[in-house]
Amino acid sequence: MSTFPQNPFAAFQMPQQAFIPDFEGFRERMAAMPKVMEIASKVRVGATPRDVSYQEDKLKVYHYQSDVPKAHRTPLIMVFALVNRPYILDLLPHKSVVQQFLKAGFDVFMIDWGVPTDNDRHLTLHHYVERYMHNVVNHVREYTGEDQVSLLGYCMGGTMSAMYTSLHPELIKNFILMAAPIDWSDRSSLLCTWSDEKWFDVDKVVDTFGNAPPQWLQGSFALLKPVSNLMEKYIGFYDKMTDEKFLEDFFAMETWVNDNIPIAGETFRQFVKDCFQKNLLVQGKVRLGNKIIKLENITCPVLNLMASGDHLVPCGQSAPFNDLVGSKDRQAINFPAGHIGLSVGTKAQKELWPKVCEWLAKRSDPIED
Amino acid sequence: MSNNNGATNTDPFSQFWTDFFGKMGAPPEAARMATPSPAASNEMIKQMQRVFFDAMAKYCEDYMRSEQFLTMMKQTMDKSLAFKQQLDQFLGQAQKGMQSPARADIDDLAGTLLKIEERVLDRLDALEKKVNGKAAAVEVPRRAKRDAGASRATRPSGRGKSAKRK
The missing domain is CATH 1.10.287 (Helix Hairpins)
Known part of the structure; x- marks a missing residue:
């Protein structure tokens, strides 16, 4: 039989000590428990000092502070998804995209959409993009005295930023798309399978729950990689639980992963229907209010960052963006990381973000003395 | 399977x-x-x-x-949604019976307020555009007049672009 292992007993030809429980290691780990509890209780996310420079309803705009003198006049606005919280871009001092840009002399702002309540279930993509984002961009322009801003959109925030840039191309100087889905004709992601019209009735969910419940969203995301999220992670934790540095990173990450928020019902309905199910964005048929999104209206320099190991947004969903925009200056980087690793990964912090800062610096107005 | x-x-x-x-x-x-x-x-x-x-x-x-999992997922979701809908309906009726507002009433109210807000903002936008148009129409002849006057007067060389940053 070809499928039968050649030597099924080879696995058992291991030294006896391989199967003897590691009591010494277990004792060491148990001794470290108080330290583990202490680190878990002291975990602090959001590494960089910031001010709230603008507030509207539940939305806040953070303006980050830095001792590094500003080298570029064009401000940068970071737009995160409506799922989870935006502090993943500023998780810890050594895992902070915000700090990368601050160190490169940029003036950095970030949108925190806030946590929608039941009363926000009627908010649509039109409200988020045309009202909130537009107000934020105008605020930052007024605050800095600049006519244009650069946008960095992550995940769903990237999709929304693309929509905004296509509607207001005159206000955007540079656009960085980061692991953002644009073309859902690539159905390789498990999310696409689950959200197929045949299996998922988004109308029923929104009509029943109002907003998309955070526990349900979190459960779905965890199930995308069940072995990694529910088994490997904890085995890795057990292996390294005497390493303080690892524990700080682990608990910071866990805090973020478990900090899920609901998505406003009507926004969720529209996003699932127009994007996941009908793939209208690339067809130029997504409607926000009385305007239609045409990606070819985007003419500013574009940098498309993709993660080759992304299980949420496969590269095939982001890559077509560069062919759909009207920009002449467009680049793509396919980095070996996962969806989250693209922002917090050690390799990304060392290799990717300095390159991105350099790209943006070349295309931003310098501060003249 | x-x-x-x-x-x-x-x-x-x-x-x-x-x-x-x-x-x-x-x-x-x-x-x-x-x-x-x-x-x-x-x-x-x-x-x-x-x-x-x-x-x-x-x-x-x-x-x-697999189809097996997806069918199971759909059935489970349909059942839990049906249960939630029935529960909401029952609680809504009980609240109505007690003459207190239910969640659905508050949702409707929030939706109505949002629509009113949208209409007001749209109207304000339209008015702003109109005012800007009128202002621009008034500004053009004024600027032309001012420029004509300025070209006649002798002035020191202009300053560089003023810093806009705060």
Whole structure:
């Protein structure tokens, strides 16, 4: 039989000590428990000092502070998804995209959409993009005295930023798309399978729950990689639980992963229907209010960052963006990381973000003395 | 899921199990040494773990894409939504009976307020555009007049672009 292992007993030809429980290691780990509890209780996310420079309803705009003198006049606005919280871009001092840009002399702002309540279930993509984002961009322009801003959109925030840039191309100087889905004709992601019209009735969910419940969203995301999220992670934790540095990173990450928020019902309905199910964005048929999104209206320099190991947004969903925009200056980087690793990964912090800062610096107005 | 189409089309769990033990049957070079060191045995355990997790992950992924799982997911969701709808309906009726507002009433109110707000903002936008248009129309002849006057007057050389930053 070809499928039968050649030597099924080879696995058992291991030294006896391989199967003897590691009591010494277990004792060491148990001794470290108080330290583990202490680190878990002291975990602090959001590494960089910031001010709230603008507030509207539940939305806040953070303006980050830095001792590094500003080298570029064009401000940068970071737009995160409506799922989870935006502090993943500023998780810890050594895992902070915000700090990368601050160190490169940029003036950095970030949108925190806030946590929608039941009363926000009627908010649509039109409200988020045309009202909130537009107000934020105008605020930052007024605050800095600049006519244009650069946008960095992550995940769903990237999709929304693309929509905004296509509607207001005159206000955007540079656009960085980061692991953002644009073309859902690539159905390789498990999310696409689950959200197929045949299996998922988004109308029923929104009509029943109002907003998309955070526990349900979190459960779905965890199930995308069940072995990694529910088994490997904890085995890795057990292996390294005497390493303080690892524990700080682990608990910071866990805090973020478990900090899920609901998505406003009507926004969720529209996003699932127009994007996941009908793939209208690339067809130029997504409607926000009385305007239609045409990606070819985007003419500013574009940098498309993709993660080759992304299980949420496969590269095939982001890559077509560069062919759909009207920009002449467009680049793509396919980095070996996962969806989250693209922002917090050690390799990304060392290799990717300095390159991105350099790209943006070349295309931003310098501060003249 | 299981069928009788031969060995290549076995049920997913059997496939996973066979794959897992098949890969475990090929231990790393270190394991073939006569007297393996503790480091080598650790490596072997790690490899076993890796192979197990990879096989398990593949099995889970295949299963979660299968029609069987998707049907089960849909049925479970339909049932839980139906239960929630019935519960909401019952609670809504009870609240109505007590003459207190239900969540649906507040949702409707929030929706109505949002629509009113939208209409007001749209109207304000339209008015702003109109005012800007009128202002521009007034500004053009004024600027032309001012420029004509300025060209006649003698002025020192202009300053550079003023810093706009705060």
